[in-house]
Amino acid sequence: MKIAIGQISHETNTFSSVPTTKSLFELWEWDYGDDIVARHKGVEDYVGGMIDRACELGIEVVPTFSAFANPSGTITRETYELLKQALIDGLQGAGEVDAICLALHGAGVAEGFDDLEGDLLQAVREFVGRDMPIVVTLDLHANVTERMVAYADVLLGVNFYPHTDSYDRGREAIDVAKQMVDGNLRPVMNLVRLPLMIPTSTTNLSPAKDVNEVCWGWEKRPDVVDCTLFHGFPHTDTPDVCVSVLTVTNDDSHLAQEASEDVANFVWQTREAFFPHTASPSEGIHLALQAEGRPIVINETSDNPGGGTPGDGTHLLRAMINEELTSACFGTIYDPEVARIAHESGVGTWIDVQLGGKTDSLHGEPLQIHAYVKTLSDGQFLQSSPMWRGKQVDLGKSARLVVGGIDVIVCSVCSQVFDEQIFLLHGIDVSEYKIVALKSSQHFRAAYESIAAEIITVDSPGLSSRQLSSFQYERITRPIYPLDDVTRRV
Numbered sequence: 001m002k003i004a005i006g007q008i009s010h011e012t013n014t015f016s017s018v019p020t021t022k023s024l025f026e027l028w029e030w031d032y033g034d035d036i037v038a039r040h041k042g043v044e045d046y047v048g049g050m051i052d053r054a055c056e057l058g059i060e061v062v063p064t065f066s067a068f069a070n071p072s073g074t075i076t077r078e079t080y081e082l083l084k085q086a087l088i089d090g091l092q093g094a095g096e097v098d099a100i101c102l103a104l105h106g107a108g109v110a111e112g113f114d115d116l117e118g119d120l121l122q123a124v125r126e127f128v129g130r131d132m133p134i135v136v137t138l139d140l141h142a143n144v145t146e147r148m149v150a151y152a153d154v155l156l157g158v159n160f161y162p163h164t165d166s167y168d169r170g171r172e173a174i175d176v177a178k179q180m181v182d183g184n185l186r187p188v189m190n191l192v193r194l195p196l197m198i199p200t201s202t203t204n205l206s207p208a209k210d211v212n213e214v215c216w217g218w219e220k221r222p223d224v225v226d227c228t229l230f231h232g233f234p235h236t237d238t239p240d241v242c243v244s245v246l247t248v249t250n251d252d253s254h255l256a257q258e259a260s261e262d263v264a265n266f267v268w269q270t271r272e273a274f275f276p277h278t279a280s281p282s283e284g285i286h287l288a289l290q291a292e293g294r295p296i297v298i299n300e301t302s303d304n305p306g307g308g309t310p311g312d313g314t315h316l317l318r319a320m321i322n323e324e325l326t327s328a329c330f331g332t333i334y335d336p337e338v339a340r341i342a343h344e345s346g347v348g349t350w351i352d353v354q355l356g357g358k359t360d361s362l363h364g365e366p367l368q369i370h371a372y373v374k375t376l377s378d379g380q381f382l383q384s385s386p387m388w389r390g391k392q393v394d395l396g397k398s399a400r401l402v403v404g405g406i407d408v409i410v411c412s413v414c415s416q417v418f419d420e421q422i423f424l425l426h427g428i429d430v431s432e433y434k435i436v437a438l439k440s441s442q443h444f445r446a447a448y449e450s451i452a453a454e455i456i457t458v459d460s461p462g463l464s465s466r467q468l469s470s471f472q473y474e475r476i477t478r479p480i481y482p483l484d485d486v487t488r489r490v
Contacts, residue, residue: 001059003177004094005036005050005101007066008083008120011141012109013308014236015463015471016073017360022082027413029068032090036063043390046103046137049170057178062097064090070415071308080110084120088127099133099177100124103170106142106157107233114238118147125151133180137169140203141233143240144191153180154187154248157228159212161203162387162446176225187225189248190256192264195480196243197234198274199466200301200441204449207273214266215245218259223250227259229267234468235307239477243267271481278466281319284458288435293453294327295436297444302462303363304416304441310334311414312356313363315460316437317406321367326405328435329428332395336412342373342399349373351401355410362461371401371408375426379411385419385447393421400426407433416440419447 007029010020022030031039040047047066054061065086075083091100102124108116117138124134135154138144140161148155154176158165179185201208208229215227225248232243245267247259278301279287288296303313311334320328338353345351350372357366379395396412409422417438420430430436431451438444441464448455459466468482479486 001178001181002062002097003054003059003099003101003174004062004064004091004097005047006064006087006090007047007068007103008087009068009103009105010075010108011071011105011139011233011308012074012107012236013071013463014074014109014238016308018073018310020069020072020075020079022079024072025067025069025079028070029066031066033063036066037061043388044167045388045391046166046170049167050101050103050174053171053174057174059174059178062094064094071306073308075108075110075116077111080113080116084123087120088123091124091127098181099135100128101173101177102134102136104136104138106138106144106148106230107236109236109238115145115147115240118145118151121148121151133177135173135177137173138230139163140231142230143232143238143242144193144230144244144246145240146191149189149191154225155189155246156226157230157246159203159215159228161201161208161231162443164387164446166388185225186251187248188251188253188256189246190253190260191244191246192260193242193244194264194268195486196268196271197241197468197480197482198231198243198271199234199468200307200464201231201274202442202445207270210270211263211267214263218247218263221255223252223255224259225250227263229263235464235471237471237473237475239475241476242480275482278457278459281316281458281460284456285319285323285325287456291454294434295430295452296434297448297452297455298435298437299441299444299455299457300437300439300460301441301457302459302465303439304464305334305414305439306416306443307441307464309463310359310363311439312359313439313462314356314367315364316458317356317408318364318367320406320437321403324404325435327433328405328437329407329409329423329430329433330437331409331417331422332411332415332439333408334414335410336396339397339399339410339412342401342410343376343397345373347373347376362463369403371403373399374402374407375400377425379413379425381421381425383418384421387418387443387446395422398422398426400428417444
């Protein structure tokens with residue numbers, strides 16, 4: 001058996017002023033053929049799971065094309081056309097295969113293409129024909145559409161946020177594809193879209209944890225292949241944005257509909273619980289200083305590069321400096337200019353620079369700082385987080401600056417913090433600090449929940465703020481909760 005594999009993954013924040021071009025993809029991943037296997041084999045992500053499971057089952061994988069970019073603004077039309085053509089060309093070069101497994105995101109937006117994945121799947125389906133099994137993995141934040149459902153045979157979503165089950169979904173994609181090829185599975189999908197948006201919600205806490213348990217209850221039924229709550233991606237402005245529930249069964253449309261409706265009703269009844277109070281940076285710092293133990297982790301959810309923000313926001317760091325904190329570290333802030341200056345100046349020197357706040361004013365103004373250059377690095381390390389463990393990371397020229405009593409990690413590539421590796425690279429053991437501040441909404445939890453005495457989330461103006469009413473939506477489908485007073489499902 002031969003299965004073609006590929007990936008095109010981008011979470012698009014349409015409020016971002018940074019257009020997503022081919023060069024941004026190339027910064028992270030733009031691979032063909034065997035280079036895909038070389039990058040992903042042994043890595044606990046979607047494609048890594050596909051490769052490992054196929055190997056275990058004696059299935060030949062035919063790598064086609066794989067592209068990944070860190071979340072950012074709308075993908076340019078030219079870039080999307082290149083992505084789509086590269087995937088089609090890769091499938092053409094694969095020759096005769098028995099099935100196709102693709103790792104997509106579900107919240108991609110390109111110029112002229114609100115539903116990037118729907119358009120991409122239509123193009124693939126038209127190329128390979130109706131009878132070819134197409135199994136797709138999606139991110140939990142996918143804005144799932146009927147078009148995606150129409151052109152794929154099976155859509156599998158991760159259940160966890162942080163996405164520690166990406167590898168498992170990749171393995172499952174191969175299993176499902178094999179069952180289809182062997183004639184043991186005739187998948188039927190049912191999608192329920194809710195008039196609801198929710199902010200980032202970790203899944204080991206209620207209410208998302210409770211919804212997953214309802215989904216898993218349905219998955220215990222013999223003919224239910226998968227039942228997933230898709231949180232959707234609210235930091236974009238297209239008609240497709242919403243929370244949804246998707247159920248896959250083995251040739252039982254009634255069961256699929258029953259499961260999706262049941263989960264959707266539960267989500268709707270508990271919707272208000274998805275909107276807890278979030279502290280401001282100043283409030284978060286005061287709470288951290290009062291908390292016992294160490295480290296106390298403060299995550300700045302509103303400037304999460306994993307949600308398409310610039311990563312150079314200064315609201316939290318400014319508050320830390322104003323509080324004259326000691327035994328505190330901050331990671332990371334995106335500022336290639338300051339990283340370059342630090343490298344040119346050298347370890348052991350002092351520099352006067354304007355740090356951060358250079359993409360826009362929403363995330364805070366630049367900080368005028370007098371900093372000591374403590375350590376320098378190339379920003380390269382292997383990710384150790386349970387999410388995507390083994391991934392090679394390159395954040396470019398990086399520096400550890402000491403500002404008062406705060407160690408600040410400055411990087412040349414915009415990225416959220418997944419684990420402690422970027423700190424260790426610069427000689428920082430986070431367990432020795434009272435306060436560890438970082439830019440991330442939830443993915444950091446996969447590594448930090450086991451080492452943090454407490455985690456405090458703070459929110460401020462930013463493109464991944466939990467305050468959804470702060471965004472100027474113009475194109476989403478209305479009415480939608482919490483922007484509108486929606487009392488019942490429509």
